[in-house]
Amino acid sequence: MKVAVVGATGLVGTEMLTVLAARNFPVSELIPVASERSKGKEIDFKGKKYKVVTPSEAIALKPDVALFSAGGGTSLEYAPLFAAAGITVIDNSSAWRMDPTKKLVVPEVNGDVLTAEDKIIANPNCSTIQMVVALKPLHDKYKIKRVVVSTYQSVTGTGVKAVEQLMNERAGIKDGEKAYAYEIDLNVIPQIDVFQENGYTKEEMKMILETNKIMGDDSIKVTATTVRIPVMGGHSESLNIEFERDFDLADVREALAAQSGVIVVDDPANLQYPMPKDAHGRDEVFVGRIRRDDSQANTLNMWVVADNLRKGAATNTIQIAETLREKGLI
Numbered sequence: 001m002k003v004a005v006v007g008a009t010g011l012v013g014t015e016m017l018t019v020l021a022a023r024n025f026p027v028s029e030l031i032p033v034a035s036e037r038s039k040g041k042e043i044d045f046k047g048k049k050y051k052v053v054t055p056s057e058a059i060a061l062k063p064d065v066a067l068f069s070a071g072g073g074t075s076l077e078y079a080p081l082f083a084a085a086g087i088t089v090i091d092n093s094s095a096w097r098m099d100p101t102k103k104l105v106v107p108e109v110n111g112d113v114l115t116a117e118d119k120i121i122a123n124p125n126c127s128t129i130q131m132v133v134a135l136k137p138l139h140d141k142y143k144i145k146r147v148v149v150s151t152y153q154s155v156t157g158t159g160v161k162a163v164e165q166l167m168n169e170r171a172g173i174k175d176g177e178k179a180y181a182y183e184i185d186l187n188v189i190p191q192i193d194v195f196q197e198n199g200y201t202k203e204e205m206k207m208i209l210e211t212n213k214i215m216g217d218d219s220i221k222v223t224a225t226t227v228r229i230p231v232m233g234g235h236s237e238s239l240n241i242e243f244e245r246d247f248d249l250a251d252v253r254e255a256l257a258a259q260s261g262v263i264v265v266d267d268p269a270n271l272q273y274p275m276p277k278d279a280h281g282r283d284e285v286f287v288g289r290i291r292r293d294d295s296q297a298n299t300l301n302m303w304v305v306a307d308n309l310r311k312g313a314a315t316n317t318i319q320i321a322e323t324l325r326e327k328g329l330i
Ligand code: A2P
Pocket: 006, 007, 008, 009, 010, 011, 012, 013, 033, 034, 035, 036, 037, 038, 039, 055, 069, 070, 071, 074, 158, 159, 160, 161
């Protein structure tokens, strides 16, 4: 397969190359794509060097599939041009996620919605992906009424500049690159993306709206507080979930352990619970601190961690491509 990676010089694009190689996706030719600034730059992939091209040049090279992670503007402008040339686009930006004509896919949850008509497929928000993978088996068993989620999100979700800001601050460099309005080292910023008129941030609204779309159930009520913390390895989430039906904790653990893409790490006696440093570089979603919320009927607390550049972005994108291949759609 000829595979274009649009945004190949960025954090997620780089991770896409790693995941394509690690999962042995059958890449016969790689087409690394970035802005004019990076044109001609060499990218290593599986021991071969490939030259970075611009999006227009990539279309002319007719890849079978294009994995986009170059920001919403680039996706809005170029994804339709790729699709018009017969190239299937899987887009990691927020540009197409809530478009009713586009599918928003987490393969373990709703991979079955993909059809031959889908030429631009949206990859959900990183925080939403790891949450729905953990919610899916519990929704199937006990039907979710409401989810209260608070996030603890890695700076890698913001991109290269944010990692530089954290490292500069840590090294005492005060006048370096700034990705956030405030210092992030030794701090916590309760704002991710821009504020909306309702007082929520765009990230919080993404978690609410995208969850309903992916789960295919608008009756699930979600409320979110999303927070940036000075961490690198992945996003963590505290989930409080109210179900219609009561549950048994052992059955909850069993259902989570049986869910494809989930690893349960929940052994308080031995201080075992998911942490970003352990999720870093892994494709799975880790779930722990599973316990009953005794303040309310049929309600559960749990802690969910995943590498936001992997399952939250690159891995999920490539799993969508794998699903398309299995179905013979690319
Ligand atoms: P470039 O390195 O040439 O700027 P990150 O989010 O980690 O900062 O990465 C953003 C990615 O999106 C980079 O690979 C960047 O390429 C790419 N990109 C940004 N603007 C464009 C554009 N107009 N066309 C193609 N790629 C773009």
